[in-house]
Amino acid sequence: MKVTPKQNGFSLAEVLLAVCTLAIGMSFIGGTFLVAIHLSTVTTERTIAAVVADEAFAKIQLYANKTIVNPDDPNLFESIPNYDIYNFPVICTDVNDIIDIPHDEFNDEFAYPSTRTAADKQYYWSALCRKTEDRLVQVTVFVSRKIGNVTYPGGTKPVPITVGVLDSVGDFSLQVEAGKENYINDGCTIVANSTGRLYRVLERDADAPNMILLDRPWMESDTTVWVVPPPVGGGRYPCIAIYQKIIRF
Numbered sequence: 001m002k003v004t005p006k007q008n009g010f011s012l013a014e015v016l017l018a019v020c021t022l023a024i025g026m027s028f029i030g031g032t033f034l035v036a037i038h039l040s041t042v043t044t045e046r047t048i049a050a051v052v053a054d055e056a057f058a059k060i061q062l063y064a065n066k067t068i069v070n071p072d073d074p075n076l077f078e079s080i081p082n083y084d085i086y087n088f089p090v091i092c093t094d095v096n097d098i099i100d101i102p103h104d105e106f107n108d109e110f111a112y113p114s115t116r117t118a119a120d121k122q123y124y125w126s127a128l129c130r131k132t133e134d135r136l137v138q139v140t141v142f143v144s145r146k147i148g149n150v151t152y153p154g155g156t157k158p159v160p161i162t163v164g165v166l167d168s169v170g171d172f173s174l175q176v177e178a179g180k181e182n183y184i185n186d187g188c189t190i191v192a193n194s195t196g197r198l199y200r201v202l203e204r205d206a207d208a209p210n211m212i213l214l215d216r217p218w219m220e221s222d223t224t225v226w227v228v229p230p231p232v233g234g235g236r237y238p239c240i241a242i243y244q245k246i247i248r249f
Contacts, residue, residue, distance in 0.1 A: 049143040049241040158238040171217040183229035
């Protein structure tokens with residue numbers, strides 16, 4: 001009697017099912033890696049931002065003490081030049097409005113690292129200064145990234161600029177100045193001019209671009225807010241983090 005050996009193998013349907021299962025699994029694994037890379041980048045940038053902010057606060061206090069001759073003068077901040085109409089000037093920017101912080105093409109105190117190096121700097125800081133009482137000053141430091149030879153509405157580096165506030169609609173919605181609505185996008189942070197309070201923008205209305213939704217109720221009577229705008233022509237929001245500190249001068 002002749003015995004026919006059995007032919008063991010996989011059918012085409014089984015192979016296709018296995019390939020589909022493998023493809024789905026690999027897509028989930030690939031997505032996990034992308035999320036992990038993104039979170040790792042965010043964590044690294046925030047760690048660097050904290051270091052840059054500490055350095056910025058130290059430099060502001062150091063150079064302010066060198067620049068201001070008589071810090072005990074009760075009229076000190078009223079007599080400092082270059083205050084704008086809102087009494088909330090930009091300090092420590094490229095134009096050195098108030099504090100004389102040295103910087104040049106290779107040794108930029110507003111860059112991180114600020115040491116002399118031929119490599120392009122990627123992180124920069126700028127600050128706003130608001131007098132609270134006596135010699136106490138609220139300093140708001142913006143830490144931003146700059147990648148490539150891009151330009152910004154405030155200059156060649158990312159610095160905060162003013163955007164007018166037209167009206168508050170409800171508790172959480174705000175109408176901002178037309179023509180500058182592109183400066184305020186989802187996820188960015190705005191700073192109230194008169195108090196220095198921070199508000200995070202949750203969403204910009206697609207139908208009414210100059211309407212923004214905030215993460216908390218608007219409690220100001222301001223007609224101006226500060227924000228670090230994206231690059232000219234659009235791009236990634238450059239501001240990594242904002243830090244505030246009360247400094248005695």
